[in-house]
Amino acid sequence: MKLLNRTLIVIALIAFVLALIVTINYKTLPTSNTAQTHFDTIIVLGTPSRSDGTPSPEQRERVLEGIREYKAGVAPHIIMTGGPAHNNFVEAHTMAQFAQTRGIPTDVILEEPQALNTIQNIYYSAQLMHQHNWSSAEVISSPYHLGRTALILSTFDNAQPTLSIHWHTHPAPWPQEYSLPRELLLDYGEAVRCLQLRIHGFPPSKFLPAY
Numbered sequence: 063m064k065l066l067n068r069t070l071i072v073i074a075l076i077a078f079v080l081a082l083i084v085t086i087n088y089k090t091l092p093t094s095n096t097a098q099t100h101f102d103t104i105i106v107l108g109t110p111s112r113s114d115g116t117p118s119p120e121q122r123e124r125v126l127e128g129i130r131e132y133k134a135g136v137a138p139h140i141i142m143t144g145g146p147a148h149n150n151f152v153e154a155h156t157m158a159q160f161a162q163t164r165g166i167p168t169d170v171i172l173e174e175p176q177a178l179n180t181i182q183n184i185y186y187s188a189q190l191m192h193q194h195n196w197s198s199a200e201v202i203s204s205p206y207h208l209g210r211t212a213l214i215l216s217t218f219d220n221a222q223p224t225l226s227i228h229w230h231t232h233p234a235p236w237p238q239e240y241s242l243p244r245e246l247l248l249d250y251g252e253a254v255r256c257l258q259l260r261i262h263g264f265p266p267s268k269f270l271p272a273y
Contacts, residue, residue: 064230089211091256092216094230097161101137102196104189107180107203107211108144108153108269115151117160119237120204123206125157127234128202129164136200139188143174144182180207183215186270188225198228205233206248209256214264221270 106128109120114267117125128140140161144153154173161171161247177183183200203211208231219226238246264270 075225091211093208095216096198096228096230097195098198098228100153100196100232101136101198101200101228103139103141103142103182103191103199104137105141105199105201107183107201107207108142108147108157108177109263110148110206111150111151111153111156115156117156119215119239120234121153121157123237124202125160125206125267126164127232128164128207131172131200131202131232139170139172139194139196141172141174141187141199143177143187145176145178145182147178180211181267182261183265184211184218185222185225187264188218188227191227192225196227200230200232201233202232204248206245206252207238208233209252210259211246213256213259214270217264217270 089118106124109119110118112118125142128142131137132140142157142161144152144157146152152173152175154175154177158173159247162168171239172194174183174186175184187199192198201208201211201215212231216233217227240248260269
């Protein structure tokens with residue numbers, strides 16, 4: 063019995079230490095590479111639309127936060143980024159249409175319809191920015207997604223210098239449909255993934271070559 067109790071204590075301590083390492087890493091991820099508070103554009107990262115083509119809860123909250131930041135004068139343009147990554151609906155177009163129903167002028171919004179993941183979101187959005195001679199962006203996504211987003215942006219600074227930008231990440235609110243356990247699960251899952259990425263880096267590709 064004593065041996066069993068000691069084993070359980072050791073396992074619990076190991077689990078606690080691992081959780082602590084994951085959490086500390088997550089909380090120390092970068093949030094920007096600039097002190098700017100105003101930017102050339104806002105980038106709203108895509109996430110899948112519903113199966114009927116309407117905005118999903120996370121997609122809705124990301125766009126609404128982009129609208130709030132635009133109306134607050136953070137940037138004069140909004141890039142909606144995301145292709146048909148998980149169904150037949152182009153995320154950028156769904157988000158742009160939703161923003162327009164909330165009063166955002168069509169000429170303010172740029173749609174980036176190619177990206178199939180977060181790395182491509184940044185890659186193609188940065189291309190659009192450089193085409194318009196823009197160099198800075200506030201990047202909006204769901205709270206749990208911003209750590210990985212920041213790691214990608216930081217890696218771009220080194221691996222894709224011709225596409226590097228001045229950036230700052232900004233969280234959208236959690237959807238009201240999400241329970242606290244769901245939020246915690248999403249947060250912890252991303253925290254583990256971010257630790258893995260900090261240790262091993264991103265796989266090289268044409269969007270993010272090794273450096």
